[in-house]
Amino acid sequence: MADLASFVVILFVCLNFYSLCLTQDVPSKQEILPTVVIEKLFEKMDTMQKRIEQLENNEKAMKQSIINLIGTDAQLRIKIQDLVCKVDDSKNKDDINDSVVKTSDIGEDAITKRSRTKRQFSGTVAFTAYLDHLVKVGNDQPVVYNRIILNEGNGYSNNTGTFRAPVTGIYMFSWAVTARRLSGQHAYDVWVKLMLNGSHMTGTVAESRQEADDNQGSNTAVLRLIKGDEVWTAHYSSAPDIYGDDNERSTSFTGALLFQEEEDIDPIGK
Structure with missing residues (x-):
């Protein structure tokens, strides 16, 4: 200054x-x-x-x-914040371990209830089924794969063609459909979509342009399912014929649990 x-x-x-x-x-x-x-x-x-x-x-x-x-x-x-989360996770794990130790002292009813909590399912969930004959399916009707190769967890029904998730988790599904133009038939396309609780997820198509011409369409999807969710494949085209055969087994439906999750998310389509 x-x-x-x-x-x-x-x-x-x-x-x-x-x-x-x-x-x-x-x-x-x-x-x-x-x-x-x-x-x-x-x-x-x-x-x-x-x-x-x-x-x-x-x-x-x-x-x-x-x-x-x-x-x-x-x-x-x-x-x-990360440290707080780690402390909370460690505390939750300690609480779970304490509760497991105490189950021997709280009676059979409590043990039964504990066995139903999240992440207690230890079995395998997987299925594969195929169609062994030619079927005529209406629009939006399920395709029923009547022959079962594997059905671990009993989630798939060959009466309805529907898979019901026994546990919440991430699942992978794969399906294939075959179109074969028989003698006297016109060329046609077969469209089949994957459904989750009535909602269209993804689809596939098979085309048969010439007589005895076999063509296969397939697709794969990974979905998060809540216990009790239902998954199936449905026909959605004007051509009703879906070809199946017990020897070729080219029309099939497969699903498997990749890993289990907690049950606190909202189901799709419910």
């Missing part, structure tokens, strides 16, 4: 001198304002300019420091 006041005084003197020069004859500059004073004035100006630049640099540095602090704060918040 003292430097600024000195600069203002010197500047005021210079302005008065310049005004005096314009209005009247005055002695030389050396007589009124010595060279030393002018040099001092420029030195002050240079000093103030450097300080202004220094202040600007300090301001930029402070802004960058604030940005860095904000980023560090956000990272710390994330790490704290």
Whole structure:
């Protein structure tokens, strides 16, 4: 502030001198304002300019420091949240272990209830079935694969062609359909879609253009199912014939549980 006041005084003197020069004859500059004073004035100006630049640099540095602090704060918040989650998970695991140990002391009813809780299913869920004869299926009607090769978990019914999920989890389904133009028939397409609780998931098509021309369409889907969800394949085209044969077994339906999940998500189509 003292430097600024000195600069203002010197500047005021210079302005008065310049005004005096314009209005009247005055002695030389050396007589009124010595060279030393002018040099001092420029030195002050240079000093103030450097300080202004220094202040600007300090301001930029402070802004960058604030940005860095904000980023560090956000990272710390994330790490704290992760630690809280890990502590909660560890506490939940300890609670589960404690409850398992205590089941021997709380009676048969409690043990039975415990066996029905989440992630207690230890069996395999998988099935494969095929169609062994030619069928005529109406639009949106299920395709019933009547011959079962595998049905672990008893989720598939060869009476209805429907799979019912015994546990909640991620499942994979694959199905194939065959079209064969028989003698006297016109060329046709067969479309079959995968259904989950009545909702169309994905589809496939098989085309037969020439007589005795065999063509197969297939598809695969991975779905999240709640226990009790139903999955089936349904016909959805004008051509009713779906070809099946006990030797070729080219029209089939397969599903398998990939891994089990908890039961706290909303089912599709219900």
